[in-house]
Amino acid sequence: MYSGDQYLADAFAACGVSHFFHVPLVLPKAVKAMQAAKVNPIVVHSEKAAAYMADGYARASGRIGICGAQQIGAANLAAGLLDAYMARSPVLALTGGSSATTRDRNQYQEVDQQPIYAGLTKMTSRIDMASRLPDMLGQAMRVATTGAPGPVHLELAGFTGFVLSEPMDAAPLPDPAFALCPAVRHAAPLADIQRALDLLHKAERPVIIAGSGIRSSGAQDALKKFVRRHNLPLATSLDAKATLAESDPLSIGICGIYSREIANQAVSEADLVIFAGTTTGSMTTTGWKVPAPGVAAIQIDVDPRELGRNYPLQASLCGDPATIFEQLSEAAGEQPDRSGWLDHISTLRKDWRRAIEAVETSNALPVRPERLCRILSEELPERALLVVDTGHAAAWAARNIYLDRAGQGLLRAAGSLGWSYPAALGAKCAQPNRPVVCLTGDGAFLYHMSEMETARRYGINTVTIVSNNNGFSQEKPIWIDNPDYDHHWRFSPVNYAEAAQAFGCKAYRVERPEDLAPILRSVFRDDAPVIIEVMTDELVLHPPAWTPSEQARFY
Secondary structure: OOEHHHHHHHHHHHOOOOEEEEOOOOOHHHHHHHHHOOOEEEEOOOHHHHHHHHHHHHHHHOEOEEEEEOHHHHHHHHHHHHHHHHHOOOEEEEEEEOOOOOOOOOOOOOOOOHHHHHOOOOEEEEEOOHHHHHHHHHHHHHHHHOOOOOOEEEEEEEOOOHHHHOEOOOOOOOOHHHHEOOOOOOOOOHHHHHHHHHHHHHOOOEEEEEOHHHHHHOOHHHHHHHHHHHOOOEEEOHHHHHHOOOOOOOEEEEOOOOOOHHHHHHHHHOOEEEEEOOOOOHHHHOOOOOOOOOOOEEEEEOOHHHOOOOOOOOEEEEOOHHHHHHHHHHHOOOOOOOHHHHHHHHHHHHHHHHHHHHHHOOOOOOEOHHHHHHHHHHHOOOOOEEEEOOOHHHHHHHHHOOOOOOOOEEEEOOOOOOOHHHHHHHHHHHOOOOOEEEEEEHHHHHHHOOHHHHHHHHOOOOEEEEEEOOEOHHHHHHHOOOHHHHHHOEOOOOOHHHHHHHOOOEEEEEOOHHHHHHHHHHHOOOOOOEEEEEEEOOOOOOOOOOOOOOOOOOO
């Protein structure tokens, strides 16, 4: 008997989906069929972690990530989709749900899931008959991977989604093209391309700001070609950090709230800003202060709703960023001499390295986070993927991580503390032959450290660096004026290396900066999940972002 369970497994296999991240008990017959079809079910310890793993999988591979939960866990799974929604990550959530015979009758553990998912997905729908699975699954995948990508949700009738156990006729499988992002590449109108190039030709101090849309479009090579051909300084959000090697003279680093001063300085001095694959949100623009409103601006985005949202535009380019940069490169003529602007950028780069050298090479104890990041930068191998959390982990990564080796990349939480560790496990599942390193703080690691057991059980061998400063140090300024508030941000002492060993992981505890590099050189050969706990200084806070007139705040 052919069933919806078998169809689901066949569909995932045909679309190249390699993993299904879930919490029991959901779709048990489909899970068995998936395993037979070489789609690996990964049973985790919380619904939110399952969503984060699917998100990390999707961002690392560009392929749709799949997560699931039984009916009662649907709300928890939905909460985990918030980061994917903010980051434009293509994730499909499958949940058990209400049925026509139980709906609106106070069935045990049953609530209406549609309002919960409506605000966190691009699409949410119900499947009450197995025969509807083929068309609804195909539609969900198309929605997830076209336009601005994002999460989608299908509620499957029955506590565990047992509607898929119904018999159904064999049906065409989803188009594998819509399992990858971007599934469709739209070009911009040639008139808009020419208008943008005319503006660029007239500019004396142009800057490009690239965001996460560059990664989801796979536009890195097209952007690099355009930038180098026309000698255009490039600033990025943290999501697009590795587009240019940090040693490249055109790279000015991360701009925004989590940033380097030189990036914000250069952007503030530009007379033309090209926003590429960024939604121009508060993090990238330092609360819409850098660049200043009113600067001449061009924006490239796949979603027309984003064009001009926060900055008035002189040219709008709607379409796939990779395709648009190829169009720009093909149509662009010679650019004017901007040697004075490039010399100024070079000076800013040199000034930054001189200013930061002392803290990045400090031997102070506890370890300064800048020194931790510098050592990590020097030891990360080629092709390494660095996955960082939000808060101080993201701030230090933006400022003090240097990605210079071939094939290196970075993923960051869009805002959900605790995202990075499960997301790194998902990323490793997507790219098992790539070194995957998670950089997180102790506050974030505590959210999902139980997933160390998942990593051990399935042999997901990531390297996780826990910066342990015994507290939520980024929040310390809120409470610092009164020791009676210390318990609001300072943690009880926890030895994460010992905890990791108890979970069966290989673990190290680092108290001196000189001990970290030898450990990092060896861990990528370890056939086990690795946790490296580094004791860092709670008194060292990431400095406020640079703005022309005032210091921006984290809060």
